[in-house]
Amino acid sequence: MEKIRPYSNVIRTLTGAGLRPTRQRLALSRLLFDGKNRHVTAEGLHTEASLSGQKISLATVYNALNTLKSAGLLQEIIVNSGCSYFDTNITEHHHIFNEDNNELTDINLEDVQLKGLPSINSCEKLERIDVIVRVKNKNT
Amino acid sequence: MEKIRPYSNVIRTLTGAGLRPTRQRLALSRLLFDGKNRHVTAEGLHTEASLSGQKISLATVYNALNTLKSAGLLQEIIVNSGCSYFDTNITEHHHIFNEDNNELTDINLEDVQLKGLPSINSCEKLERIDVIVRVKNKNT
DNA sequence: AACAATTTTTTTAATGATTCTAAAAAAATA
DNA sequence: TATTTTTTTAGAATCATTAAAAAAATTGTT
Numbered sequence: 001m002e003k004i005r006p007y008s009n010v011i012r013t014l015t016g017a018g019l020r021p022t023r024q025r026l027a028l029s030r031l032l033f034d035g036k037n038r039h040v041t042a043e044g045l046h047t048e049a050s051l052s053g054q055k056i057s058l059a060t061v062y063n064a065l066n067t068l069k070s071a072g073l074l075q076e077i078i079v080n081s082g083c084s085y086f087d088t089n090i091t092e093h094h095h096i097f098n099e100d101n102n103e104l105t106d107i108n109l110e111d112v113q114l115k116g117l118p119s120i121n122s123c124e125k126l127e128r129i130d131v132i133v134r135v136k137n138k139n140t
Numbered sequence: 141m142e143k144i145r146p147y148s149n150v151i152r153t154l155t156g157a158g159l160r161p162t163r164q165r166l167a168l169s170r171l172l173f174d175g176k177n178r179h180v181t182a183e184g185l186h187t188e189a190s191l192s193g194q195k196i197s198l199a200t201v202y203n204a205l206n207t208l209k210s211a212g213l214l215q216e217i218i219v220n221s222g223c224s225y226f227d228t229n230i231t232e233h234h235h236i237f238n239e240d241n242n243e244l245t246d247i248n249l250e251d252v253q254l255k256g257l258p259s260i261n262s263c264e265k266l267e268r269i270d271v272i273v274r275v276k277n278k279n280t
Numbered sequence: 281a282a283c284a285a286t287t288t289t290t291t292t293a294a295t296g297a298t299t300c301t302a303a304a305a306a307a308a309t310a
Numbered sequence: 311t312a313t314t315t316t317t318t319t320a321g322a323a324t325c326a327t328t329a330a331a332a333a334a335a336t337t338g339t340t
Contacts, residue, residue: 057290081224083326107258115253120275127239127274134267135260197319223297
């Protein structure tokens with residue numbers, strides 16, 4: 001059902017978040033919010049957009065990702081110093097990270113039970129809890 | 141008891157790990173392995189060394205940290221893209237990270253119970269599991 | 281539809297963390 | 311001691327990211 005009006009959904013998503021549906025934001029959002037959860041880097045999304053025929057500068061991709069994050073449409077995941085990943089799954093959840101091919105996979109929050117964490121300092125507030133299961137390829 | 145021969149311990153630590161006890165490695169190791177667990181960045185350790193009167197180039201600090209890590213004397217902790225932290229506590233454990241003052245605190249492994257993690261792919265092997273409790277200051 | 285006001289995009293340059301390189305210095309080996 | 315190997319160094323190079331300034335697009339208002 002999304003075949004007929006491929007843009008209408010992302011337009012709603014953007015305007016709903018108070019963002020102008022510009023050409024480049026629409027193009028990127030179409031790549032990002034295509035139904036399945038995605039984990040992208042700025043560089044990766046940029047080449048993807050380029051390959052799909054869209055001419056968008058890398059700086060704009062950075063801007064867009066940060067804007068979408070601020071608008072609550074993306075989550076930033078930190079798994080390796082060096083580059084940021086953005087996750088279209090904005091619900092609280094955890095990750096498996098393959099350090100060989102830099103691939104991120106979601107772990108359902110409900111599946112995991114985390115107990116015994118220390119109470120945090122009274123002058124601090126909890127932001128979030130990240131669980132990262134780091135794996136490598138066996139053969140390598 | 142470490143007052144009398146302040147270098148003997150770190151020399152043993154380095155040679156025991158198969159590393160030559162060079163002047164700069166000794167100086168850095170004295171700062172790192174002074175009894176309590178530490179979390180340092182290359183930049184931070186470099187200024188610390190400079191302040192203590194040692195002339196060590198930043199590149200050497202990077203080299204030394206990576207070498208110590210490879211030798212199993214340090215652990216790299218990834219909490220924010222942008223810069224790496226090195227932890228002198230090489231036992232398996234978790235962290236609290238204050239995103240306002242970039243401060244890392246250890247969480248004892250035994251205190252935490254983590255259950256229900258998905259079984260990893262058969263072609264992959266578990267490297268380690270990181271739990272990062274992200275906090276911010278209340279007032280800010 | 282046209283207009284001005286505001287936002288976004290773009291290009292280019294700057295930044296910060298880290299690595300690389302090639303030469304000099306130090307340490308180990310013969 | 312002479313020679314080989316390893317480390318250190320300073321500076322250049324690189325990578326991801328942000329900043330600044332100008333150009334272009336979008337919006338609400340006539």
